[in-house]
Amino acid sequence: xxxxxxxxxxxxxxxxxxxxxxxxxxxxxxxxxxxxxxxxxxxxxxxxxxxxxxxxxxxxxxxxxxxxxxxxxxxxxxxxxxxxxxxxxxxxxxxxxxxxxxxx
Numbered sequence: 122x123x124x125x126x127x128x129x130x131x132x133x134x135x136x137x138x139x140x141x142x143x144x145x146x147x148x149x150x151x152x153x154x155x156x157x158x159x160x161x162x163x164x165x166x167x168x169x170x171x172x173x174x175x176x177x178x179x180x181x182x183x184x185x186x187x188x189x190x191x192x193x194x195x196x197x198x199x200x201x202x203x204x205x206x207x208x209x210x211x212x213x214x215x216x217x218x219x220x221x222x223x224x225x
Contacts, residue, residue, distance in 0.1 A: 146196060148163060155193060156174065183196055
């Protein structure tokens with residue numbers, strides 16, 4: 122078992138393990154958006170969105186591109202969206218157990 126690989130994989134799930142980051146990724150799943158768009162759609166504060174986008178950028182889950190005066194954010198890989206969809210299918214089957222879970 123490769124400890125370094127497990128560390129990287131755990132970091133990946135940590136990136137997805139925050140409800141604000143999941144909300145941001147959800148808003149980006151359809152199309153690229155500005156910070157203002159993300160703030161409006163998620164109800165999160167602008168500083169909160171910016172901090173989480175910095176995390177998602179650093180980890181490589183989102184990218185940003187300048188389009189004139191706008192900075193647009195998007196998910197780097199369709200596979201990230203697929204993982205979120207798969208997670209939702211699992212949660213739908215085990216929602217009560219996950220809700221009741223006290224270990225994490």
